[in-house]
Amino acid sequence: DKGGWSSFMAKEVSEEPEAIANTVRGRIRDGLVSIPELDGLDELFAGINRIIVVACGTAAYAGMVGKYAIEQWARVPADVELAHEFRYRDPVIGADTLVVSISQSGETMDTLMAVKYARERGAKTLSICNTQGATIPRESDAIVYTHAGPEVAVASTKAFVAQITALYLLALHISHVRGTLSDTEVRQQVLELEAVPDKIARVLEDEQAHIEQFARWMGDTQSVLFLGRHVGYPIALEGALKLKEISYIHAEGFAAGELKHGPIALIEPGQPVFVIVPSPRHSPLLHSKVVSNIQEIRARGARIIAVAEEGDAAVLPYADEVLRIPLADPLFEPLLAVVPLHIFAMGLATAKGLDVDQPRNLAKSVTVE
Numbered sequence: 001d002k003g004g005w006s007s008f009m010a011k012e013v014s015e016e017p018e019a020i021a022n023t024v025r026g027r028i029r030d031g032l033v034s035i036p037e038l039d040g041l042d043e044l045f046a047g048i049n050r051i052i053v054v055a056c057g058t059a060a061y062a063g064m065v066g067k068y069a070i071e072q073w074a075r076v077p078a079d080v081e082l083a084h085e086f087r088y089r090d091p092v093i094g095a096d097t098l099v100v101s102i103s104q105s106g107e108t109m110d111t112l113m114a115v116k117y118a119r120e121r122g123a124k125t126l127s128i129c130n131t132q133g134a135t136i137p138r139e140s141d142a143i144v145y146t147h148a149g150p151e152v153a154v155a156s157t158k159a160f161v162a163q164i165t166a167l168y169l170l171a172l173h174i175s176h177v178r179g180t181l182s183d184t185e186v187r188q189q190v191l192e193l194e195a196v197p198d199k200i201a202r203v204l205e206d207e208q209a210h211i212e213q214f215a216r217w218m219g220d221t222q223s224v225l226f227l228g229r230h231v232g233y234p235i236a237l238e239g240a241l242k243l244k245e246i247s248y249i250h251a252e253g254f255a256a257g258e259l260k261h262g263p264i265a266l267i268e269p270g271q272p273v274f275v276i277v278p279s280p281r282h283s284p285l286l287h288s289k290v291v292s293n294i295q296e297i298r299a300r301g302a303r304i305i306a307v308a309e310e311g312d313a314a315v316l317p318y319a320d321e322v323l324r325i326p327l328a329d330p331l332f333e334p335l336l337a338v339v340p341l342h343i344f345a346m347g348l349a350t351a352k353g354l355d356v357d358q359p360r361n362l363a364k365s366v367t368v369e
């Protein structure tokens with residue numbers, strides 16, 4: 001039931017705030033992270049010196065965001081690998097490795113095979129999944145469910161933000177078990193996380209109509225580029241994937257720092273480029289680097305669409321469009337910055353008269369390798 005929305009995707013984007021809130025609910029005690037499903041499983045985290053996240057598509061981008069939090073808070077080296085690449089390359093894994101799989105459906109064959117392979121090699125496995133009782137969680141040593149609710153549209157939206165949320169809870173849990181963050185530090189991050197749903201609701205309220213109008217206006221665009229740095233990089237990849245999936249437009253996401261090593265050759269007059277701009281208050285150095293990237297491509301005629309923090313005036317002279325997100329600590333910005341990109345992809349596909357819920361050639365869960 002679309003509940004009055006024009007598509008499941010529109011409904012699911014509107015549910016991004018509650019997908020996060022419901023994933024956090026029941027997992028906080030005295031302001032600290034306490035995940036009931038992980039009770040008694042401290043041993044799973046004690047002996048590990050490495051985390052490998054395996055996933056496909058949007059779930060892999062959630063994993064890339066999670067890597068920053070796992071390393072920053074829990075101080076465990078973390079890597080993200082596409083599940084279908086992982087088991088074909090003889091990876092170095094064993095009892096000291098925790099393999100974290102992420103899957104909305106819990107049935108993606110590529111991810112399932114990676115989990116089975118990891119177990120055979122003696123690694124510990126933990127599954128982040130949105131579907132109770134699915135195959136991947138049943139094959140794993142531990143499960144942290146995302147509580148995004150059923151996701152019907154093929155392109156993942158609310159499950160993506162719930163996956164990042166679950167990874168953050170997991171990272172804070174491991175930080176606590178391993179003592180890499182003090183209770184005060186964990187409490188601070190928990191407060192930041194709990195503030196995210198209201199901030200997303202504000203993006204939806206303040207920006208949705210503006211972004212949809214802008215997307216309609218971009219209806220005949222042939223190609224869109226996305227740039228991001230640090231946690232904005234996986235968000236750039238996700239923005240591009242969403243556009244490919246539902247509006248069939250050529251789109252690429254790049255790490256902003258990589259621009260001068262290749263992608264800048266693509267810039268010609270009129271080329272639309274979304275830029276995820278880091279916070280000037282929290283990350284002044286990264287902010288200034290991204291602003292200079294904007295200047296470089298603007299000088300070559302790019303049309304800049306900046307996703308920037310409220311009050312960031314530095315982008316104004318160079319941006320053709322500014323999509324505003326509320327202030328947040330750097331690790332929480334991706335949860336906000338992705339929302340305008342989801343709305344944009346949906347708006348553009350709708351403007352082209354496409355079925356946003358059932359894009360051609362794609363299936364919600366791919367149960368063959």
Ligand code: BG6
Nearest residue numbers: 056057058059103104105108156
């Ligand atoms: C793809 C879907 O086939 O599988 C994507 O079209 C999804 O939306 C990816 O991100 C992974 O799916 P899952 O269920 O493992 O998260």
